[in-house]
Amino acid sequence: MKKINRREFVKLASVAGASTFMPEPLKVLRDAIGQIFGTGQHSKVEYVPKPVTNAKFGMVIDLGKCMGCRRCAYACKRENNVPDTISPPYIMVFETESATGTTGHFASPEMMGRGTTMYYTKLRKDKWYMPVQCNHCDNAPCVQVCPTGASYKDPDGYVLIDYDKCIGCRYCMTACPYGARRFNWWEPHVPHDRQNPLVPMRRHGVVEKCTFCVHRTRRGKFTRCVEVCPNKARTFGNFNDPDSEVRKLVENERNFRLKEVLNTGPRIWYLTKPKEKNMQWYRPLPPFDNLRGIMHEKI
Amino acid sequence: MKKFRSLKNKSRSFYIFIAILLAFIAVGQFNWMRYLTHGPGPTGSSDMVPWGIYISGLAYFIGLSAGATIVGLVHHGFGRHDYQPIAIRSIILGLVCIFGATQFVLVDLGVPFRGLKVPIILHNLTSLFLVSSTSYYGFMGILGAELFFSIKVITGKASPREAAISKWLGILAVPYALWVVHAFTGSIFGVVKAREMWNTPMLPVHFVISAIASGFALAIMAGVIISKAEKRDLLGPETYNHMGKLLAFFVLLTVFLDFFDYFILRYSAKLEAMETWDIITTRYITTFVLNIGGLVTAFIMLLYKRWRTANGLLVVGAIIQIAIISYRINLVSVGQLAPLFPGMGHIQYIPTFSEITVALGIIAIVILLYTVLTNVLPVEEIVEKPMHQVRDFGRGFGKAKEAFAESGHMAETFGRGFHKRE
Numbered sequence: 008m009k010k011i012n013r014r015e016f017v018k019l020a021s022v023a024g025a026s027t028f029m030p031e032p033l034k035v036l037r038d039a040i041g042q043i044f045g046t047g048q049h050s051k052v053e054y055v056p057k058p059v060t061n062a063k064f065g066m067v068i069d070l071g072k073c074m075g076c077r078r079c080a081y082a083c084k085r086e087n088n089v090p091d092t093i094s095p096p097y098i099m100v101f102e103t104e105s106a107t108g109t110t111g112h113f114a115s116p117e118m119m120g121r122g123t124t125m126y127y128t129k130l131r132k133d134k135w136y137m138p139v140q141c142n143h144c145d146n147a148p149c150v151q152v153c154p155t156g157a158s159y160k161d162p163d164g165y166v167l168i169d170y171d172k173c174i175g176c177r178y179c180m181t182a183c184p185y186g187a188r189r190f191n192w193w194e195p196h197v198p199h200d201r202q203n204p205l206v207p208m209r210r211h212g213v214v215e216k217c218t219f220c221v222h223r224t225r226r227g228k229f230t231r232c233v234e235v236c237p238n239k240a241r242t243f244g245n246f247n248d249p250d251s252e253v254r255k256l257v258e259n260e261r262n263f264r265l266k267e268v269l270n271t272g273p274r275i276w277y278l279t280k281p282k283e284k285n286m287q288w289y290r291p292l293p294p295f296d297n298l299r300g301i302m303h304e305k306i
Numbered sequence: 307m308k309k310f311r312s313l314k315n316k317s318r319s320f321y322i323f324i325a326i327l328l329a330f331i332a333v334g335q336f337n338w339m340r341y342l343t344h345g346p347g348p349t350g351s352s353d354m355v356p357w358g359i360y361i362s363g364l365a366y367f368i369g370l371s372a373g374a375t376i377v378g379l380v381h382h383g384f385g386r387h388d389y390q391p392i393a394i395r396s397i398i399l400g401l402v403c404i405f406g407a408t409q410f411v412l413v414d415l416g417v418p419f420r421g422l423k424v425p426i427i428l429h430n431l432t433s434l435f436l437v438s439s440t441s442y443y444g445f446m447g448i449l450g451a452e453l454f455f456s457i458k459v460i461t462g463k464a465s466p467r468e469a470a471i472s473k474w475l476g477i478l479a480v481p482y483a484l485w486v487v488h489a490f491t492g493s494i495f496g497v498v499k500a501r502e503m504w505n506t507p508m509l510p511v512h513f514v515i516s517a518i519a520s521g522f523a524l525a526i527m528a529g530v531i532i533s534k535a536e537k538r539d540l541l542g543p544e545t546y547n548h549m550g551k552l553l554a555f556f557v558l559l560t561v562f563l564d565f566f567d568y569f570i571l572r573y574s575a576k577l578e579a580m581e582t583w584d585i586i587t588t589r590y591i592t593t594f595v596l597n598i599g600g601l602v603t604a605f606i607m608l609l610y611k612r613w614r615t616a617n618g619l620l621v622v623g624a625i626i627q628i629a630i631i632s633y634r635i636n637l638v639s640v641g642q643l644a645p646l647f648p649g650m651g652h653i654q655y656i657p658t659f660s661e662i663t664v665a666l667g668i669i670a671i672v673i674l675l676y677t678v679l680t681n682v683l684p685v686e687e688i689v690e691k692p693m694h695q696v697r698d699f700g701r702g703f704g705k706a707k708e709a710f711a712e713s714g715h716m717a718e719t720f721g722r723g724f725h726k727r728e
Contacts, residue, residue, distance in 0.1 A: 035342045042419035092347075101649050123649030139647065148500065154435035155420075155428035172428055175346075175416015177356035178435050184500035186646040190356060190416065192347040211345030212416025269499050300352020303651035 054207050055167060056225035063246045064164040064219060064274070066230070067256045068138060071280035072240035075100050075127070075136025077292040079232035079241065083140075086220060086231040088206050090195035095125070095295045097189065097217040098140045098232065102127040126294045126303050137277070138232075141166065141187035141217035142265060145272030149179035149188065158214075164246075164274050165221055168214060175212040184266050185273075188216045192299065219243070238286055246274075316681075324677070327670040334667015337660045338413050346416060348660040355642045355655040360414035362634040363665055366520070367407035367672070368442075368491045369513065369630065373521025374400020374449060375483040378476035380552070388545045392529040393476075394460065394685040397453045399528055399676060403521075404445055404487075406672035411439065413664050434497060438490040445487050448479050453683075461684050488514045495637065502578035503571060503641040512563045519556040519601075520630040526553065527623035530616045532680070540686075543615060550614025550622075554605055557626060561601045564633065568598075581644040589654075590640050593632040600629025 080098040083089070089096045103123040130136075143166045150158045150166060157172035158179050180188045194211040202208065205222040209215050220230035224243065228234075233241045244253035256262075257276050264273040340348060351358040377396035381389040415421040420428070425440045455472035458464035464472065492513025495504040526549050533540040541549075572583050586594050604625045607613040613622055643653050657665075 031339055031343055035339055038342065039419040042417055043422065093353075099647075099650075101647060103649065123647070124651075125649055126651065148498070151432050152434065152497070153430050154424055154433040154439070156430040157428075172420075173417065174421040174424065174428070175418075176411075176414070176421070176435060177351075177416070178433070178494075180353065180356035181642060182498050182500055184646060186354065186650070189353050191345060192349075192352075193345045210417070211347075212418075214416075298352075298651070300350075300354040300655060301651040301653055 054205065055221055058161045058163040058165075059225055059245075060163075061247055062163045064224065064243065065143070065246050065253055066219070066233075066275045067242045067244075067253045067262075067278060068275060069240045069242075069256075069278040069280055070135060070137055071278065072238040072283045072286060073100075073136045073138065073236075074238060074240075074286060074288055075102055075130055075134075075291060076237065076289045077294070078235045078237060078289075079138060080295070081292050082231045082235040083217070085201070086203055086206070086223075087215075087218070088195075088197045088202050088208055089189075089215075090191075090193075090197050091297070092193045092195060093189045093191070093215075094297050094299065097187070098138050099125050099186075100136055100138045101125050102131075102134050102136055104134065124303075128291065128294060130288060130291050132282075132288070139185060139187070139265065140232075140275070141183075141219075142185055142271070142273030142275045143217075143219060145274065146270060148182040148184065148269075148271060152178045152182045154178065163225075165219055166216075167218055167221060168216065170207065170209050170213050170215070173213040175214065177214065179214060184269050184271060188214050190214050237289055238283065324674065327674045327677075330663075330670035331667045331674065334664045334670065337664050338667070340660070341413070341664075342418070346414075348658055350656050350658045350661055352655070354645075354650065354653045355639065357414070357638055357642060358655060359635070359638075359657045359661060359665055360410045362631075362638045363410040363668065364407050364414070365491060365513070365638065366631055366634045367403045367410060368488060369517030369634075370403040370521045370524050371400040371407065371445065371449075372483055372488060372514075372517040373403075373523070373525035374398075375476075375479045376518055376522045376552075377525050378452070379480045382473045382476040383480075386545075386548065388542060388548075391540045391686045392525060394453065394456050394683070395528060395532070395680055396525045397449055397456060398679045398683070398685070399525055400521075401446060401449045401453065402672045402675040402679070403524075404442055404449070405675065406668055408439075408442055409668045409671060410665070413668065434490060434494045438487070438494055441486045441490055445479075445483060448475060448482060451475055452479060457684055460686065484514050484518075488517045495641065500646065501641045502576060502644060503582045503637070506567070506570070508563060508567055512560075512567060515556065515559045515563055516630055516633060519553070519560045519626060522549075522553055522556060523619075523623040523626040526619050527627075528676070530620045530623075533616060539616075541616075546616055546619055547611065547614045550608050550611075550619055553619070553622070553626075554608035557601055557605045557608065560630075561598070561605060564598060564601065578644050582640060585640050585643050586636065589643075590636055593636045596632040597629050597636060600625050600632065604629065 077100050080096055080100060083098050084096040087097065101123055102125070127134075143164055145160075145164075147158070147160055147166045150160050153159075154176060155172045155174055157169045157174070158166065159169065160166050175190065177190055180190060191209055191211045191213055195209055197208065220228075220232075224230055229243050230241075233243045242253050242256060244251040246254055246257075248254060253276075256278060260278045260280060262276045262278050264276055267273070337348070349358055349360075374396045377389055377393055380386045381393045412418045412421065424436065425443065429436055431437075452472060452475040455464065455468050455475065459469050459472050489510040492510035495501075496506060496509035498504045526546075529540050568583075568586070571579050604622050607618070607622050607625075612618060639655050643655065645651075645653055
């Protein structure tokens with residue numbers, strides 16, 4: 008066999024190395040050029056309708072009616088093309104004790120006890136259930152800290168993300184007091200036949216979160232979580248309209264907002280009415296697993 | 307200007323050292339490429355702990371860049387001309403450290419190349435990430451200019467005006483570095499009201515002081531290591547003694563801030579503060595002990611003159627680096643580990659192998675750049691007399707100016723070199 012000298016060996020090794028790794032650098036190069044010069048694959052205007060004038064949207068969640076069945080979380084995941092690699096999805100549902108035991112009223116999440124969990128599998132009538140998602144804050148810390156302006160607040164109350172501007176620094180995620188934001192750690196995959204064409208698929212490396220179903224609500228529909236709630240615990244509406252149901256509920260019922268002391272001005276109000284007596288109890292959907300960064304004991 | 311020095315005719319161990327660094331860089335870059343193609347999934351970060359060791363690395367390396375400014379201040383501002391042999395090296399050290407810090411940001415970003423558009427095309431002026439990242443570019447510019455003029459001075463090609471520019475850049479870099487670069491990097495964490503451990507006005511101050519301690523210690527360590535590698539005395543015993551005393555002061559300040567940070571966190575006894583304290587004293591007890599214990603040990607050692615020598619400062623410097631790295635890890639990780647709601651479960655962050663290799667790759671880039679630049683650029687003037695015998699103690703701004711006017715040439719006043727070890 009012919010001996011190869013060092014020069015030839017180096018040549019061969021370089022060719023072998025280059026052919027092994029070339030497709031990756033080429034892909035990266037194409038992506039890099041797209042990131043720097045591209046206008047992005049999803050334009051904000053196309054998917055997000057224009058803000059509604061003279062409106063201020065918000066949501067009211069009646070904790071006396073919520074039975075913690077997680078239907079809102081699953082429906083939201085399906086509606087917004089959230090991949091399985093994002094877990095938990097946009098809505099987390101907590102099971103907790105009654106904070107003021109004697110009256111049976113849920114006071115505030117700051118008083119939630121150590122027994123609180125989001126991994127329950129059976130519903131209990133003596134427990135309280137509280138869904139948590141993006142609060143679309145009026146003084147949103149995530150909007151304040153975003154270096155690119157990808158997170159923005161619209162005048163009609165929505166906090167949204169422009170996926171073409173997000174650089175994935177995750178400052179908004181550390182700044183959000185509600186843990187409402189999710190990051191695409193992997194390339195998101197949702198089967199084509201299950202994709203909602205009204206919601207853009209995100210790329211890996213960008214942040215996403217609850218949009219109050221902006222593609223539906225600005226076209227006159229309710230959010231998906233409001234539609235699927237079997238006990239009608241959720242209400243969505245325009246707070247600028249004095250006759251709207253949300254306005255009446257917040258004006259007439261005892262309520263709180265999450266972590267109000269931080270002055271974020273959340274746009275989700277929780278009603279602390281007593282438990283509904285005629286409430287339908289459904290079988291709960293299973294808790295989300297494959298949670299990244301969380302260890303929990305299976306119940 | 308003198309011709310660039312060459313990397314040829316170095317010892318065999320020098321090339322082996324470079325090859326090892328290149329190997330680390332290759333592994334790191336390969337793993338980073340996986341993030342670029344498939345997303346940063348292989349890291350240990352999660353939606354609950356969005357920032358991992360890359361942000362710790364950013365905070366640590368930004369801090370190290372302070373070393374350059376402090377040496378420059380002591381040299382130019384306080385007239386300690388015996389610091390001259392490490393003055394230009396420290397500027398290079400500051401430059402490569404701030405470059406390393408930007409690399410940590412780059413690998414942390416989900417869409418890194420879009421991130422390059424940040425200050426000019428994409429911007430939101432209320433974001434402290436924008437303010438601090440823009441300040442890094444400014445700092446690189448200042449250090450680059452300082453390096454350019456200092457080299458002109460040292461090679462004897464500088465006009466008096468350029469020599470003055472070099473000196474004033476060295477002095478003005480200090481307020482810029484401390485008030486703009488480090489304080490705003492601390493504020494990145496300090497303004498986050500969602501996280502109990504971060505949301506304190508002490509944090510910017512803490513960042514500035516710990517940056518000075520770690521940066522100055524690294525500048526001294528670099529001087530000692532180069533002296534050992536090149537088998538000559540770069541600095542004299544009196545200079546080391548002075549450095550040790552300065553370092554002791556900065557370490558004491560850092561311990562003071564550390565103590566009151568933790569004290570107030572524990573004493574306030576808020577729910578999240580208690581959770582944080584619980585995590586610090588159980589899962590993160592190692593880094594906590596390394597942080598506080600390391601700084602206290604370093605301070606006590608520096609009180610003795612025998613540790614304020616070349617070898618002593620190398621050991622103390624290493625202890626300080628470990629202590630400050632531990633502080634950065636604790637700050638970034640523990641700050642996010644306290645759950646935002648009870649019932650989220652046991653939140654954890656464990657850096658993955660891939661994540662560590664990328665971080666080591668960046669550290670290798672920093673060391674490689676420093677090694678190459680200090681070997682290629684003219685970093686010190688070579689004269690026969692050792693610098694520590696001709697230094698001029700305690701000369702203030704006015705006297706330095708007079709001396710400068712008398713000599714008419716910066717290089718004659720400031721630049722001195724080394725002597726062969728007998």
